[in-house]
Amino acid sequence: MAGKVRNLVNRSGRYHARLVVPKDLRRFVGKTELRTPLGGDYRQALKLLPGAVAQLQHQIALAEQQANPNQPPNTPARYPLVPDQIAHSHYHQRVAFDDELRNDPRYAAVGIDDLLVDRLRSAIAGNANDAELSELVGAQLERFRAAGNLDATPGSTEWREIARALCHAELEALARSAERDEGDYSGTPTASIIVNAQPPENAPTPVSIKQLWKDYVAHRQQAGFMRSGTGRQQPVIDKLVKYMKHSDATRVTKKDLIAWRDHLMGDLSAKTVSDVYLSTVRSLFSWAVENEFLADNPAANVRQAKPKKQHTRERGYIEAEANKVLKASRSYKPNEDERGYVREKSHLVAAKRWAPIICAFTGARVSEITQLRKEDVRKIDGQWVIRITPDAGSVKTGGYRDAPLHPQIIDEGFIDFVEAANSGPMFHGGIKKEDYSPKAKRIANQVAAWLSISGLTPEGLLPNHAWRHRLKTQCRELGISDRVVDAIQGHAGKTAGDDYGDVTLKTKIDAINKLPSYDLS
Structure with a gap:
């Protein structure tokens, strides 16, 4: 709740400093939270809180070092504080320590070092170099670092700002000590960095x-x-x-x-x-x-520049390359081991045989073919078609589409293969629907790897995607509308006007039948 002092809890009228132990450190600390009693007076509890919390944070930091012994020194602070909060915390720790010393019978007043006061004032004014700041408050800086309150690099602007804030706190604490030596315990800080500092509000509720x-x-x-x-x-x-x-x-x-x-x-x-x-x-x-889980998006402006891809040749297969791939696919035989066993799964063998030629005449994504089920191949008005549907796996556009099969695919015996197949996926062994897409993609990648390793795909071509480019090129040469080809391939329209009207199955069939057969003799 906004305004509630962080790490301060009231249990049965008594105040405690409380710090939740991060889940990943609980086995090192041995507890889910740490507490330090602060008494029953709210104002006194507020005074003691910064020092108590610092000690608890230090315990967490020690556990973190134990959990991550090789952690780099510039690891982000676990409990970050801004400079005025660090100054506020250090001032109250110093004053509380002064109280502790005055209650110790061994305490003896030693007076105030005027030279130290001058050096602190000079540092506050910005006239101290890094070495002088380290000598004045370096130990205090490292104590706050160990507690997880800062990660500033020594010598950086942030580090100097925090160091000067600590000099403010040291000077104010010395002033209180001098007043108390005279019996005056009513003094309060005058430095605005401490007076105006707001104790940290409750940390945001963690969001996993x-x-x-x-x-x-x-x-x-x-x-x-x-x-x-x-x-x-x-x-x-x-x-x-x-x-x-x-x-x-x-x-x-x-x-x-x-x-x-x-x-x-x-x-x-x-x-x-x-x-x-x-x-x-x-x-x-x-x-x-x-959806109001977070206040802002830290990734909004985090980008990575990408080099523009250079194409050194056509992005689709030329005719000779296409013929070479389809001939190899048509005659593909899996290797046998020395005992005559075929170790390649029948689904992959079938994919290498049929996926290339179906992609050649439909321009489909290869994973859309390797996810086909037996029931996705059907005859409509005398024409064999394949239905590419999200029910079988992944479809980039999200909806189904029907793609007519070219006569050469039928002549090659694809329908005989379909009719002999068991129901369900024909090119992978997935049983559960949630397994269809990853298994189909795995088979598609294996087909691509085979084409590359066998030297069937020239360097610079994407083995499977090259069919999509080739079909688009062929159809343009034949005067077939890009809108029709987009409907066959599953490309989204480029303009709002492209979404008007339907590309019927008849229109697709007429377009596919214009494509020439490949020479596989």
Whole structure:
């Protein structure tokens, strides 16, 4: 609740400093939370709170060091405080320590070092170099760092600002000590950085990144998206959580994501980092903001530049290349081991035989073919067609479409293959619907790998996607409307006008039948 002092709780009229132990550190601390009693007086409890919390945070920091002994020194602060909050905390710790010393019979007043006062004033005015600041408050800085309150690099502008704030606190604490030596305990700080400092409000309620992702996926699927699952995006979330070493979305900053992006660039291409990793996280956090799970989207402006792809040849197969692939596909025989056994699964063998020629005449995505079920091949008004549908797996546009089969596919015996197949998927062994898409994509990738390894696909071509480019080129040469080809291939219209009117099955059949057969002799 806004305005409530963080880490201060009241239990049965007694105040306590309280700090929840992060889940990943509880086995090192041995508790789910840490508490320190502060007494029954609210004002006194507020005075003691900063020092008590600092001690609890230090215990957490020690546990974190134990859990991550190789943690780099520039790890983001777990309990970040701004300079005025650090000054406020340190001042009250110093005053509380002064009380403790005066209650100790061994305490003896030693007076105030005027030279120290002058040095602190000079530092506050900005006239001290980094070495002088370290000598004055370096130990205090490192104590706050160990407690997880700051991660500023020594010598940086942020570090100097915090150091000067601590000099303010030291000078004010010395003033109180001098007043108390004269019996005056009524003094209060006068430095605005301490007077105007607001104790941190309650930390935001943690928002689990993993749970946020589950809710986001459920929402998208309910709206008709992500029907094929999250196979490509799930590793993004897993890697983000692993890199952050926590799963709290409220603690993720733009700085964190920039560092993560740079880390990913060590192993992944700029395109993958941009189009898969950053895009996924940006969409997730944007949805979280829209639905009031988060206050802002730290990924909104985190980008990765991508080099423009250079094409050194046609993006589709030329006729000679297409003939070569289809001949190899037609005559494909799986290898046998020394005992005469075929280790390649029959589904993959069938995919290598039929996927290339179906892609050649439909321009479909290869995974749309490898996910075909027996019931997706049907005869309508005397014409054999395949139905590409989300019921069988992944369809990029989200809806079904019918693609006529060219006469050469029929002549090659595809219908005989279909009729001999068992019901369900013909090119993969998936049984459950949720397995269809990942299994179909795996088979599609294996077909592409076979084409590449066998030298059937020239360098610079995407083995499976090249059929889509080739069909588009052929149809343009034959004067077939791009709108008709888009309907066959499953491309979205480029303008609002493209969505008016229907491309009928007859129109598609007429277009497909204009395509010449391949020379497979």
